[in-house]
Amino acid sequence: MPRYALLVEYDGTPFVGWQRQANGLSVQQALEDAVQRLTGQQALVQGAGRTDAGVHASGQVAHVDLPREWPAHKLRAGLNFHLKTMLSRQAHNGQPVVVLAAAAVAEDFHARFSAIRRAYVYRILNRPAPPALQASRVWHVLQPLDAGIMHEAAQALVGRHDFTTFRASQCQADSPVKTLDAISVRRAGNAGEEIYIHVSARSFLHNQVRSIAGSLKLVGQGKWTAGDLRAALEACDRAACGPVAPPQGLYLVAVEYPVDPFAAEPPVV
Amino acid sequence: MPRYALLVEYDGTPFVGWQRQANGLSVQQALEDAVQRLTGQQALVQGAGRTDAGVHASGQVAHVDLPREWPAHKLRAGLNFHLKTMLSRQAHNGQPVVVLAAAAVAEDFHARFSAIRRAYVYRILNRPAPPALQASRVWHVLQPLDAGIMHEAAQALVGRHDFTTFRASQCQADSPVKTLDAISVRRAGNAGEEIYIHVSARSFLHNQVRSIAGSLKLVGQGKWTAGDLRAALEACDRAACGPVAPPQGLYLVAVEYPVDPFAAEPPVV
Numbered sequence: 001m002p003r004y005a006l007l008v009e010y011d012g013t014p015f016v017g018w019q020r021q022a023n024g025l026s027v028q029q030a031l032e033d034a035v036q037r038l039t040g041q042q043a044l045v046q047g048a049g050r051t052d053a054g055v056h057a058s059g060q061v062a063h064v065d066l067p068r069e070w071p072a073h074k075l076r077a078g079l080n081f082h083l084k085t086m087l088s089r090q091a092h093n094g095q096p097v098v099v100l101a102a103a104a105v106a107e108d109f110h111a112r113f114s115a116i117r118r119a120y121v122y123r124i125l126n127r128p129a130p131p132a133l134q135a136s137r138v139w140h141v142l143q144p145l146d147a148g149i150m151h152e153a154a155q156a157l158v159g160r161h162d163f164t165t166f167r168a169s170q171c172q173a174d175s176p177v178k179t180l181d182a183i184s185v186r187r188a189g190n191a192g193e194e195i196y197i198h199v200s201a202r203s204f205l206h207n208q209v210r211s212i213a214g215s216l217k218l219v220g221q222g223k224w225t226a227g228d229l230r231a232a233l234e235a236c237d238r239a240a241c242g243p244v245a246p247p248q249g250l251y252l253v254a255v256e257y258p259v260d261p262f263a264a265e266p267p268v269v
Numbered sequence: 270m271p272r273y274a275l276l277v278e279y280d281g282t283p284f285v286g287w288q289r290q291a292n293g294l295s296v297q298q299a300l301e302d303a304v305q306r307l308t309g310q311q312a313l314v315q316g317a318g319r320t321d322a323g324v325h326a327s328g329q330v331a332h333v334d335l336p337r338e339w340p341a342h343k344l345r346a347g348l349n350f351h352l353k354t355m356l357s358r359q360a361h362n363g364q365p366v367v368v369l370a371a372a373a374v375a376e377d378f379h380a381r382f383s384a385i386r387r388a389y390v391y392r393i394l395n396r397p398a399p400p401a402l403q404a405s406r407v408w409h410v411l412q413p414l415d416a417g418i419m420h421e422a423a424q425a426l427v428g429r430h431d432f433t434t435f436r437a438s439q440c441q442a443d444s445p446v447k448t449l450d451a452i453s454v455r456r457a458g459n460a461g462e463e464i465y466i467h468v469s470a471r472s473f474l475h476n477q478v479r480s481i482a483g484s485l486k487l488v489g490q491g492k493w494t495a496g497d498l499r500a501a502l503e504a505c506d507r508a509a510c511g512p513v514a515p516p517q518g519l520y521l522v523a524v525e526y527p528v529d530p531f532a533a534e535p536p537v538v
Binding site (some may be wrong): 010011056058059060073077080084094096097098099100101106127128129130131132133135136137145233253 | 278279280325328345346349353363364365366367369370389396397398399400402403404405406449454459522
């Protein structure tokens, strides 16, 4: 059966997360239902990152095997048509899951296991007033944060470490040892009101980015020093972690593979 | 009575527009209701720009006279408390109007008549797939647009012109002659999928920015040449305008005054 890779954007707000669950609609389920409506057959849609409830994606990648071959743009448009029809009742406005691009891939391509790098962004709205335009899209932190100090402290996390401190208790990874390729913290957005935390690694532990963001917030407030963050990492103890940042600030923005599956099918016009 | 300037952000989606109307809730009404709950007295809230239904603002400015003096941060926090309480039923999530900053101003300060410059941004999401994360925040245009050609053509609009072509029939301005200070069109956002049109002028006609954006879209598609845009301007005829762009892509981002009323009360932490 021909295999296709899908580049997917979603608003995590109305979903129980990426992964199919009994307690509500997941992004995976929405995509699988759309595939079934389009092709008439059930199929498993496998994603690169299993994002939690409320977490967004602008560049999730998934793969699916279809009963017959599809021109990539027709597959994208067909899935979007069914997603829109299915989800218009769920969504406040528009369509909370869209397929940005589809592409035929080799049968050994696996969205999750072939990935060599994942990139996330964590967005903090750092101002006294709550968000009117970015509700459900950012973590609102009232206390003034020093992004420069957060950036410097965060560099201690780069490299290969035991990230037990920044790992959810329910994490299913075999090992808490991961290699963080890069982390940056910088002000951005309207009048510098936002703080963007960019992270990239081959793979992440469950809640790793939100655990790091929550701990970096303490550094930005001056409650923790850079040394405190380093000590938390070295403690290898979940109890040493700062309060985990909420899901609505987190975005899966990119997944990289040895060969870009969408290179021939650019998502941008 | 002491006069206060308010810096206001709003999601235009749930409102009938800035201005008070019989047919639904306006941003002005929401602010006036919040002022009444806070101070116990009715007051007129006057805005710098009368945005239409669905149009957003990240930097609207308004003024209001209050029965007594308020510390600026308490006024801001008090209005936000009441806005949140009042609007939580209207909004899908969060609070669609927030006061970013409040500041005491001279009694001759007028949000609308003292303004010397207004800046708007019009956002186009230019890709095949509809928006999942930016629904109600952008105009989705599927056809590939050439932002460079749009930018060049738009320069013909800069300066003092009769903008009758780009003016709504119901516009109440005395004269169709306005001076456009600057306009730029550039790609931005995730993978360059967005096109931002920035415009600034002392004041604008009703629907002027959306009329310009709709006409520039035709230029970006190649349906109009730069010469066609110039001819449309010179025609001074509403019928020569391209289809008016929808409200959800438009943002009032800044209003300038001879002296910045919020200079002593920076909205950013």
